[in-house]
Amino acid sequence: MALIVQKFGGTSVxxxxxxxxxxxxxxxxxxxxxxxxxxVSAMSGVTDSLIKLAKEIMPLPSEREMDMxxxxxxxxxxxxxxMALHSLGVPAVSLTGAQAGIVTDGVHTKAKIQNITPRQVHxxxxxxxxxxxxxxxxxxxxxxxTTLGRGGSDxxxxxxxxxxxxxxxxxxxxxxxxxxxxxxxxxxARKLAEIAYDEMLELAGTGAKVMQLRSVEFAKKFGVVFExxxxxxxxxxxxxxxxxxxxxxVVIRGVSLDKNQAKITLAHxxxxxxxxxxxxxxxxxxxxxxxxxxxxxxxxxxxxxxxSFTIDKPDLLKAQKVLESIKQDIGFKQIVAVEKIAKLSIVxxxxxxxxxxxxxxxxxxxxxxxxxxxxxxxEIKISVVIDLAKGEQAMKAMHAAFLG
Amino acid sequence: MALIVQKFGGTSVxxxxxxxxxxxxxxxxxxxxxxxxxxVSAMSGVTDSLIKLAKEIMPLPSEREMDMxxxxxxxxxxxxxxMALHSLGVPAVSLTGAQAGIVTDGVHTKAKIQNITPRQVHxxxxxxxxxxxxxxxxxxxxxxxTTLGRGGSDxxxxxxxxxxxxxxxxxxxxxxxxxxxxxxxxxxARKLAEIAYDEMLELAGTGAKVMQLRSVEFAKKFGVVFExxxxxxxxxxxxxxxxxxxxxxVVIRGVSLDKNQAKITLAHxxxxxxxxxxxxxxxxxxxxxxxxxxxxxxxxxxxxxxxSFTIDKPDLLKAQKVLESIKQDIGFKQIVAVEKIAKLSIVxxxxxxxxxxxxxxxxxxxxxxxxxxxxxxxEIKISVVIDLAKGEQAMKAMHAAFLG
Numbered sequence: 001m002a003l004i005v006q007k008f009g010g011t012s013v014x015x016x017x018x019x020x021x022x023x024x025x026x027x028x029x030x031x032x033x034x035x036x037x038x039x040v041s042a043m044s045g046v047t048d049s050l051i052k053l054a055k056e057i058m059p060l061p062s063e064r065e066m067d068m069x070x071x072x073x074x075x076x077x078x079x080x081x082x083m084a085l086h087s088l089g090v091p092a093v094s095l096t097g098a099q100a101g102i103v104t105d106g107v108h109t110k111a112k113i114q115n116i117t118p119r120q121v122h123x124x125x126x127x128x129x130x131x132x133x134x135x136x137x138x139x140x141x142x143x144x145x146t147t148l149g150r151g152g153s154d155x156x157x158x159x160x161x162x163x164x165x166x167x168x169x170x171x172x173x174x175x176x177x178x179x180x181x182x183x184x185x186x187x188x189a190r191k192l193a194e195i196a197y198d199e200m201l202e203l204a205g206t207g208a209k210v211m212q213l214r215s216v217e218f219a220k221k222f223g224v225v226f227e228x229x230x231x232x233x234x235x236x237x238x239x240x241x242x243x244x245x246x247x248x249x250v251v252i253r254g255v256s257l258d259k260n261q262a263k264i265t266l267a268h269x270x271x272x273x274x275x276x277x278x279x280x281x282x283x284x285x286x287x288x289x290x291x292x293x294x295x296x297x298x299x300x301x302x303x304x305x306x307x308s309f310t311i312d313k314p315d316l317l318k319a320q321k322v323l324e325s326i327k328q329d330i331g332f333k334q335i336v337a338v339e340k341i342a343k344l345s346i347v348x349x350x351x352x353x354x355x356x357x358x359x360x361x362x363x364x365x366x367x368x369x370x371x372x373x374x375x376x377x378x379e380i381k382i383s384v385v386i387d388l389a390k391g392e393q394a395m396k397a398m399h400a401a402f403l404g
Numbered sequence: 405m406a407l408i409v410q411k412f413g414g415t416s417v418x419x420x421x422x423x424x425x426x427x428x429x430x431x432x433x434x435x436x437x438x439x440x441x442x443x444v445s446a447m448s449g450v451t452d453s454l455i456k457l458a459k460e461i462m463p464l465p466s467e468r469e470m471d472m473x474x475x476x477x478x479x480x481x482x483x484x485x486x487m488a489l490h491s492l493g494v495p496a497v498s499l500t501g502a503q504a505g506i507v508t509d510g511v512h513t514k515a516k517i518q519n520i521t522p523r524q525v526h527x528x529x530x531x532x533x534x535x536x537x538x539x540x541x542x543x544x545x546x547x548x549x550t551t552l553g554r555g556g557s558d559x560x561x562x563x564x565x566x567x568x569x570x571x572x573x574x575x576x577x578x579x580x581x582x583x584x585x586x587x588x589x590x591x592x593a594r595k596l597a598e599i600a601y602d603e604m605l606e607l608a609g610t611g612a613k614v615m616q617l618r619s620v621e622f623a624k625k626f627g628v629v630f631e632x633x634x635x636x637x638x639x640x641x642x643x644x645x646x647x648x649x650x651x652x653x654v655v656i657r658g659v660s661l662d663k664n665q666a667k668i669t670l671a672h673x674x675x676x677x678x679x680x681x682x683x684x685x686x687x688x689x690x691x692x693x694x695x696x697x698x699x700x701x702x703x704x705x706x707x708x709x710x711x712s713f714t715i716d717k718p719d720l721l722k723a724q725k726v727l728e729s730i731k732q733d734i735g736f737k738q739i740v741a742v743e744k745i746a747k748l749s750i751v752x753x754x755x756x757x758x759x760x761x762x763x764x765x766x767x768x769x770x771x772x773x774x775x776x777x778x779x780x781x782x783e784i785k786i787s788v789v790i791d792l793a794k795g796e797q798a799m800k801a802m803h804a805a806f807l808g
Contacts, residue, residue: 050480079472
């Protein structure tokens, strides 16, 4: 009798009919004799409505009270899901994050799980219940309600799977699994049967947003094998797990295209120690995430350099403001912003043991007449910034070359 | 610096604008230097929407899961109310029933408060916060979320006032206070400055539903003085408190009319010990509340009697079915149901020391040509069942005679 943790996101529990579908799926697993812990998100739209209510009261509500407010979303879903299982004759009990023993730090709206004491979960499972746990939430040791931030329900599922030593963790979503490329752009993209944590992490970091980075990191840290699969059909999904030797035989696992970045170039930055640090501290203080950074060689006698970096497109105006405010102080000459860029990445643990991957990538781009603007590499990933207009064409060519 | 517990019902917090109004009122008290604990209900309509969702899943949902579901309603309001106070610059912290230390028994959907450990409330008050507490809910010693049933938020406020030894407890509602009669029927009805617990209890039991019986009973038991007042204006309300000598000088405190009852008469019931018990046990087992009961003297030689009693009108069909099922077994001859009745009551602790109140009441009814169908009396109340069509006329005459 295996113990399975299943997680269903907001779309999968978006209305009472869908909740009944989730219950039917859970009941089917239970008929096979599995022990089940089911993690659910707030019904889609609910969290947004709650945020809207809060904003009607004040523009920047207290984070503690936002957590108190938002935690009601999942609490509603767990009760309804338990009822839906009851209506199928399946014994089920719902637990809030706090009741499930999920203890977090006190950083409201983006709390980190500190530990899980699943005494109550174990007890209820032993009594023969399906246990329904509210995703996305926990409580501090002092009993304050907290939420885990974006992707929090995935994290709840994976952390519970780790704490319960579950045999399997299934993340149900609206896609069939992880693909070699976005099938909307590359029609012959294939679903991967399995993928290594590191590859999944790199893909998550390159715009292929199946899951948030932190959940994958957590799974990797605690060795939780999980499956990403669809709540709309019974197709097997993609298993995310520790790298195996077998995986290295495939050079590239996937290709991704991120059209949501913008590039900023600072021209004639004084080439002195500490300058880059001051620039990126100012950017970081404004809560703007920087992705790729490239610094050109010094302009000969001038003692100045150019620094280019990419950020999320919606942060562009804010970043420009921050940079204008430090421009004079730091002494760079110009801020050039480019919105029409795309980041194309190839990811695969096989890169480590295969040479010439970068050369081949650049060759493919050259054949397509695509100019490379920036390059950034990791052990298992190569990303290039290119013209947005040529992004999809380049992605298709890359997929054909490495995965076709 | 007084400690005040204020309770606002669902209509008073029905949308974000009303929540802001509540916050403005609370802030005004706080400016005077008062310490404040604010108990709020779910926003009006929210509880019904949640019940609707549950019924979409199954007709008779588990009571434990209903509590899990419904408790989200008040949790939403406390967070929004805290935010509304923040937006006025008032420090405020919200607490769920569980966090406020409200411990109940495990009878889901109608739990009883066992004790309150307001350690957290005291701590937050000491830090200078307004403390916002979710009404209607608590938790068992084992950490299960419970709700207190109808009128539960009033009960939360009064129980908190008792546990905190508050100086004042204000129940804000959509009426100005307790009136000598329903002003919609008796235009010259007057608002009472004060009323004794027992009078309030009798009034609550006679259809003047300002508050649920249990909250008043709790207040009486623990000597919590509370004020019923309007959240729509600044008028003083009605103080509900222990009887004072002064109160006895007024013979009748109020007149009430309950049009929501129906009468059942069982004809020719065998006049044997245990028969009445069997009848009312069957009715009670069907969860039907019986109000007045009258048994006529035995019909001479037949050894049979008639039993009449009143119940809530919506329960009439159910009661008739129950009675049909035991008719043969018990051996009564006929079930006569009358829907068009009204119960007219006069209430006042002054009755105890004034004789002839009943006689005067019957005289007034006779002058109006109103026939009396049933009579029931307590120490401080007389109720009569009369023809529904003459109910309002009789009520006006009664008010004029005793309170005009």
